Amino acid sequence: MLRRMLAATFCAALAVTTLPPAASAQVQAQAPAPNAAQPGAGTTLNVYNWSDYIDPYAVSRFQQETGIRIRYDVYDSLETLEGKLSAGRSGYDIIVPTSEPTFARLVRAGALLPLDRARIPNWTNQDPALLQRVASSDPGNRFGAIYLYxxxxxxxxxxxxxxxxxxxxxxxxxxxxxxxxxxxxxxxxxxxxxxxxxxxxxxxxxxxxxxxxxxxxxxxxxxxxxxxxxxxxxxxxxxxxxxxxxxxxxxxxxxxxxxxxxxxxxxxxxxxxxxxxxxxxxxxxxxLWFDMLAIPADAPNPEAAQAFINFVLRPDVMAGITNHVRYPNAIPTATPLVNEAVRNDPNVYPTPEMLGRTFxxxxxxxxxxxxxxxxxxxxxxxx
Amino acid sequence: MRRLQLLVPALWLAGFVALPLLVVLLLSIAQPGPGVPPFLLPFAWDGGLVLRPNWEPFGLLVADDYYVSAFLQSLWVAGGTAGLCLLLGFPMALGIARAKPHWRAPLLMAVLLPFWTGFLPRVGAWIGLLRDEGWVNGVLRGLGWIDAPLPLLYSDLALFLGMVHAYLPFAVLPLYASLSRLDLTLEEAASDLGATPATVFRTITLPLAAPGALAAFLLVFIPAAGEYVIPELLGPPEALLVGRALWQEFFQNRDWPVAAALAVALLAMLILPIRLFQRLEARR
The missing domain is CATH 3.40.190.10 (Periplasmic binding protein-like II)
Incomplete structure (x- = not known):
């Protein structure tokens, strides 16, 4: 399974023989000035994502815009994520499980909160055809928005x-x-x-x-x-x-x-x-696989989690993430904002013809x- | 006062040994199923206590030869590691015990010091040394002895190197403890009576060091039998040990009861040599 196990731990020991490791995605921005106009300002959002899997700028921008403080934590395998969630009360508000097997299992186990689309107006930015492909893991797309695939x-x-x-x-x-x-x-x-x-x-x-x-x-x-x-x-x-x-x-x-x-x-x-x-x-x-933005059923701050999902589904934010991690996103309006070299690389963005042959x-x-x-x-x- | 002294270890054992063990035992006869957490307890309260134990996990361990072979492989790796540690650790411990007194502390330190660095960086260092583009292959290639890299990493060689390196201090310390307490006048008496150094070693030193050697063997064998990280990171793909089987049940099949049953079986398997050791000790 996705065991990028301990790879990060080895960077120090391997430094002599390998290339410089990519900068860690661990982001700790300072608490921004609380924005009184925003609901949830001053609260904390616990994000649990894959290592090296976000644009650090997106995190600091979300904090500035909403006044919600992000505590960002990373995992390097689905097993780590699933192990923590299976035990219950993980304390995370946002998780990014892969569609199969983890996301589908969490959906089936009732471990996720249904997304309130009224609070996520950017939901409609997602490509309906891709959402359709995820529906086998999450019937009706009730529990997850597509992060990257x-x-x-x-x-x-x-x-x-x-x-x-x-x-x-x-x-x-x-x-x-x-x-x-x-x-x-x-x-x-x-x-x-x-x-x-x-x-x-x-x-x-x-x-x-x-x-x-x-x-x-x-x-x-x-x-x-x-x-x-x-x-x-x-x-x-x-x-x-x-x-x-x-x-x-x-x-x-x-x-x-x-x-x-x-x-x-x-x-x-x-x-x-x-x-x-x-x-x-x-x-x-x-x-074809999808990493999904989802909220654990017992998330302490689901309001802020929905705000975060809505923020990430913005074309400009998503384009920044794709530019940084080189995985495609499911927001067609973000594509023109992605660096040319990345968006024209058929290995990053499969052509519609290639996508048609995936399963x-x-x-x-x-x-x-x-x-x-x-x-x-x-x-x-x-x- | 006496009671108080006993209270601390008793509380510790109850809270951190007996209780977790009970949880694992209960888990091993629980019913697997989707949910958080992914199992149903083997008992329920429905007007009265309802028992619903599930013996399938243990049945599976016996019926499926995969688990049996995993146990046998683990025994082989643990036995091999313990044997090699003994073979290497004995001369080391003897050397330290017979060194001049002011040398003993620094020599012991040299054995212990690598143990203080993190475990993972040390395993990571072996990966760096043994990989195709690593130092060993680089040096051999630079000398012109080989033209294609030797497949050193992900082999039995890498597995045992990593295991012995990680567990050697567990063998050296008990061996040193028993060898340093050994009464040297016995050896002197034997050689005064005409015994060759080899005979002295065989008939005096070795038997007197035997309890230490046995302790050293067990101290390596027991943790090595459940080792997961080293075989996973250094060993060959065909090394499917108990640790791996347990991991697979817990994370891939999400069958916590079978994972718990494996843990119970491993524990039972390890208690056996410990009991044997205690018997031998008691007979002395």
Missing amino acids: GTVGLGIRVDRVRAALPDVPLDSLDVLMQPENARRLARCGIAVMDSAIDVLPSVLRWRGRDPNSTDAADLRAAEEALLAIRPHVRAIIASGNIMDALATGEYCVALTYSGDVIQAQARAREAARGVEIGYIQPKEGAQ VATQLSAQAERARSRSWNRFRAGR
């Missing part, structure tokens, strides 16, 4: 992969999943993110099956495909660690999140050591999830 695909070292596979078009999961290709790439390094829920659906789709299938035969087919390339896979690790290693050029091919690849690309460029990273969104159809994961039963975990363990073990 992305796909699952292949991060590649363009020159090395071209050299190893001169006659293979670089547009499909074939690059990794055809055993012959994997064999030829093995020496320069293959990594797969350690996350059954983010890898198995793509492999199922590549085998021409339903990506959300719980059928045992389908699962076995996906497992066989993975086992066939297993001898050539160097690392099955957390996506955050893949991002670091991709940026230093340690792996040739990595199956991971689009945004991580794009961040690795930017870091590799900064380092200027001749490592050129590219992203392949599989033409078979990539898994979303759906909620599985507990038994189906355990079956997937088992299957994944066999892939890890290589038997």
Whole structure:
């Protein structure tokens, strides 16, 4: 799963061998002058978001405009977030869970507060087509607004992969999943993110099956495909660690999140050591995921939380966030405000045609999830 | 006064050992389900006490060979780590115990000092050393001994390096304690009577250090059996230990009862060697 585990903790120890880490997203702005005109001014809003996942300027601006103080806290894995929320009384007002599996599970468990759209007039800025895609996790879009989204695909070292596979078009999961290709790439390094829920659906789709299938035969087919390339896979690790290693050029091919690849690309460029990273969104159809803005059912300050969601859904604020973290947002009117290089990069903003071929994961039963975990363990073990 | 002295440890044990253990035991026979928190307690109050224990988690542990293999792998890693720590720690402890008195404190300090730095930075340092673009591969390549990087990270080698490095002080300290108290006149008497140094070591030093060695082994073995972070960060993908299985149940399958059952089983498995140790001690 999304274990960017402990990556941040390692920055100090790894400083000698890796690139400079991106600036921490931990934001602690001073308390602004209370604005008496705003409801909730002077109160505190507890935001719990992914690390490195916001524009720090957006936080300070919200504080200035509303007089609401933000206490900003970060997590590096969905497990951390879900663990805290499952225990109850987390104390957070805003959380940013991924649509599947965490957001959908929280919706089902009744752990979220329904959003009051009357208090979120900017709600209508969101692309209805994208909201529709989230509806499988949250029927009627009652509990979450789309923060940012992305796909699952292949991060590649363009020159090395071209050299190893001169006659293979670089547009499909074939690059990794055809055993012959994997064999030829093995020496320069293959990594797969350690996350059954983010890898198995793509492999199922590549085998021409339903990506959300719980059928045992389908699962076995996906497992066989993975086992066939297993001898050539160097690392099955957390996506955050893949991002670091991709940026230093340690792996040739990595199956991971689009945004991580794009961040690795930017870091590799900064380092200027001749490592050129590219992203392949599989033409078979990539898994689409959404990070959702949501409010825990027991949030201490839901008023301020709604105000925050409304603020973030403003086109200018959203554009700033996308410019900073290089993930696309779901607000079409924000797109013209995004830096040209970012908005014209089809790996950041998929074209409508590419978006049409994506699929979303759906909620599985507990038994189906355990079956997937088992299957994944066999892939890890290589038997 | 005597009672008061007992009160503090008793309260501590009740509040921080017995109570959490009871919670884990209750959880392990609870009913999983969606909700916050994601389980239903094994008892309810409905006019009277209603018991509804769920024995499936323990059934699953026995029925699914995945858990059995996880336990066996954990035992293997913990045993290997404890053995290696003993092998390395014994000469170290002996060296420190036989060093000139003014040298002992600094030498012990050298063993303990790395232990005081955070655990994660030390594991992180191993990643930095062993990765493909890391220092070890860099030096080997610079010397021209290899032309492609050796896959050092995510291997059994990295796993055991990290484990031994993390747990070595647990072995050295009890070994040093027993070796430094050892009566040197016994060794002198043996060699005066014509024993070779090897015989002295085998028949005098080793048996007298045995309790310390056993304690050292257990002090490493027990925490190593439940270790999660080091195998996850340094070990090969095929290392699926109990810690990992537990993590997976808790976070991925969100099945807290099975996770709790695993914790109970691990505890039961670790109590066994401790009881054995106490028996051996009592017989002395």
